[in-house]
Amino acid sequence: MATIYQVSELAKVSLATVSRVMNGNAKVSDKTREKVLLAMKELGYRPNSIAQSLASSRGNSIGLLVSELHGAFFGEMMAGVESELRSAGKHIIVTTGHSIEEKEKEGIEFLISRNCDAIILHVEAVSDEYLEELSKGKTPIFIISRYVENLAEQCISLDNELGGYLATKSLLDLGHTDIACIAGPQYKFDAKARFEGYKRALAEYNITFNEELFYSADFKETGGSEGIAHLMAQQQEFTGLVCGNDEMASGAMNFARERGLSLPEDLSVVGFDDVIFARYIHPKLTTILNPVNEMGRMAAKLVLKQIYQTKEQTIQQVFKPSLIVRESTQLIHR
Amino acid sequence: MATIYQVSELAKVSLATVSRVMNGNAKVSDKTREKVLLAMKELGYRPNSIAQSLASSRGNSIGLLVSELHGAFFGEMMAGVESELRSAGKHIIVTTGHSIEEKEKEGIEFLISRNCDAIILHVEAVSDEYLEELSKGKTPIFIISRYVENLAEQCISLDNELGGYLATKSLLDLGHTDIACIAGPQYKFDAKARFEGYKRALAEYNITFNEELFYSADFKETGGSEGIAHLMAQQQEFTGLVCGNDEMASGAMNFARERGLSLPEDLSVVGFDDVIFARYIHPKLTTILNPVNEMGRMAAKLVLKQIYQTKEQTIQQVFKPSLIVRESTQLIHR
DNA sequence: TTGTAGGCGTTATCAG
DNA sequence: CTGATAACGCCTACAA
Numbered sequence A, B: 001m002a003t004i005y006q007v008s009e010l011a012k013v014s015l016a017t018v019s020r021v022m023n024g025n026a027k028v029s030d031k032t033r034e035k036v037l038l039a040m041k042e043l044g045y046r047p048n049s050i051a052q053s054l055a056s057s058r059g060n061s062i063g064l065l066v067s068e069l070h071g072a073f074f075g076e077m078m079a080g081v082e083s084e085l086r087s088a089g090k091h092i093i094v095t096t097g098h099s100i101e102e103k104e105k106e107g108i109e110f111l112i113s114r115n116c117d118a119i120i121l122h123v124e125a126v127s128d129e130y131l132e133e134l135s136k137g138k139t140p141i142f143i144i145s146r147y148v149e150n151l152a153e154q155c156i157s158l159d160n161e162l163g164g165y166l167a168t169k170s171l172l173d174l175g176h177t178d179i180a181c182i183a184g185p186q187y188k189f190d191a192k193a194r195f196e197g198y199k200r201a202l203a204e205y206n207i208t209f210n211e212e213l214f215y216s217a218d219f220k221e222t223g224g225s226e227g228i229a230h231l232m233a234q235q236q237e238f239t240g241l242v243c244g245n246d247e248m249a250s251g252a253m254n255f256a257r258e259r260g261l262s263l264p265e266d267l268s269v270v271g272f273d274d275v276i277f278a279r280y281i282h283p284k285l286t287t288i289l290n291p292v293n294e295m296g297r298m299a300a301k302l303v304l305k306q307i308y309q310t311k312e313q314t315i316q317q318v319f320k321p322s323l324i325v326r327e328s329t330q331l332i333h334r
Numbered sequence C: 001t002t003g004t005a006g007g008c009g010t011t012a013t014c015a016g
Numbered sequence D: 001c002t003g004a005t006a007a008c009g010c011c012t013a014c015a016a
Helices: A004-011 A015-023 A030-043 A049-056 A072-086 A101-113 A128-134 A149-154 A160-172 A189-204 A221-233 A246-258 A292-308 B004-011 B015-023 B030-043 B049-056 B072-086 B101-113 B128-134 B149-154 B160-172 B189-204 B221-233 B246-258 B292-308
Strands: A061-066 A091-096 A118-121 A141-144 A155-158 A179-183 A214-216 A240-243 A268-270 A287-289 A322-324 B061-066 B091-096 B118-121 B141-144 B155-158 B179-183 B214-216 B240-243 B268-270 B287-289 B322-324
Touching (some): A004 A030, A015 A030, A061 A101, A072 A292, A072 B072, A091 A101, A101 A118, A118 A292, A128 A149, A149 A155, A160 A189, A160 A268, A160 A287, A179 A189, A214 A221, A221 A240, A240 A246, B004 B030, B061 B072, B072 B292, B101 B118, B128 B141, B149 B155, B160 B189, B160 B268, B179 B221, B214 B221, B240 B246
Parallel strands (some): A061 A118, A240 A268, B061 B091, B061 B118, B179 B240, B240 B268
Antiparallel strands (some): B287 B322
């Protein structure tokens, strides 16, 4: 692998000059530039970005930490971030946190130690305080899909509470009054906020929250099945079900059907996120649109603007969810 | 950010000694080690992996190039690679190629320039020759989900031809004789191999391939719709449909149903990949199991074994697909 | 077991 | 506009 030194030799100029034509900032005469370019081509020269990064303490890469690499949710998020950044000539370095505090911290350390120009975080286990502390370090951080009060400028988030509210209200408006809820893990900020929205909607319709119609699961399909199994065992009537995300809604629906319920006649269910398969499941899932891809793009734009001083026009920091009505909910009938 | 130098000062030892305790290779007396460790803790020292990498020309990270960041297929693949590598203490650097030659090459360059210890590639646009050339470079490459004759040792692949064959044969065995095919882009190796399998199965049953029952689309859902629209316009009877992947199968099924066909009575369809949503779509999709996650893990193990000399027992280089029968296919009736 | 010094491939600050 | 030369933070012979 050719180095800058060999290029300088071949072109009969100094190292500095080669560096200059690479970075195109300082002025170089056209003749010299030509010579250098030619030499680079001839040697098949590729700059070593590690060395560049060490010398300049910049990386031209930005770090991205997500909880998981699989799953529709994170896929869309990563894709959003990447496509925006890529078209600005930046590369991303992805790593995972698995929603475990220790791993999240380790992932962050890794990204920082790689000299990323900035890092975009989707973290769930780490505390607000930790993030605030982190933001004082030399690597700028940006937070996606989570709102941290004291770091508002760095956050791209969804109004999850509103989402939970909308989901629940959609059922109330269809005449349902006994509405169960399978929420996500309550240590997760979004899961909790969605659940708050559920309660607010109930309150607004003067329905008192019934602990027996509530279950907290793990955001996975199996969690949805467990959830509804638990709820059905309570011997409490319910005709509506609000789920913390689409995966759990799917699990719950499958289980309910196996138990002989027909959907949506016997049970109206609404999901959350509108991941890609929401429209594949049967009946097609009524759910809350969570614009993760958009949010990913926006996080990228925020980085571009704040770190690389590009002129991004439209920065929207908090996104509003909306209801997507499909076929898994219907008017109550009795 | 503290450097190794400050640590050495505080601990009153030389740079070299600090370096030694970090890497734990050379021998250091317990007393000195203690001092150094203490100093590191006190300064909150974190090694700068960029500098480490430059000095040692190793990265302790391995590069991963995939076509896309979203979608069930790549998600599973990345997750497989990552989990295996992470538990061995290695980090991955992910980037994308978007199935475009230029971008794939750029992504590869990026990973190499980042001093990755090895790179795992899922590339579709780049030629075998290019890969062979690349493999002569100093960064070891591994190829996933593609078989390159001269690089067999570095490949983890699926027998796509067999998959296409199994899919088609499953329909033939159900009595179907007029079987259409919506294949993936024929410049993609896997798409082509699957199509070959389709033809082999037909031949085996003495059915001559009918060009009018073939359509090549883009592996996306919309491609599936286009495909079946095209096929139905041919005025050619067919009762079976083999699709290049599950997404296209889904698109085709939706379109067919909109056109009044009832599934699987009027049309049996089989997909390919068994991505997560295959069992969500209606009727549940009969498809070919593509163990991407396993293959990802295996690629990681291969790297671990060949690059880091760990003792991986079970290396399987070519995977066999298998048929998963669900509800989208049935005996022909007329 | 420990220290010294040269080098990894660039960038950046000076002079010239 | 161009060329030395000192960083960047760490690794690694080679010596001691």
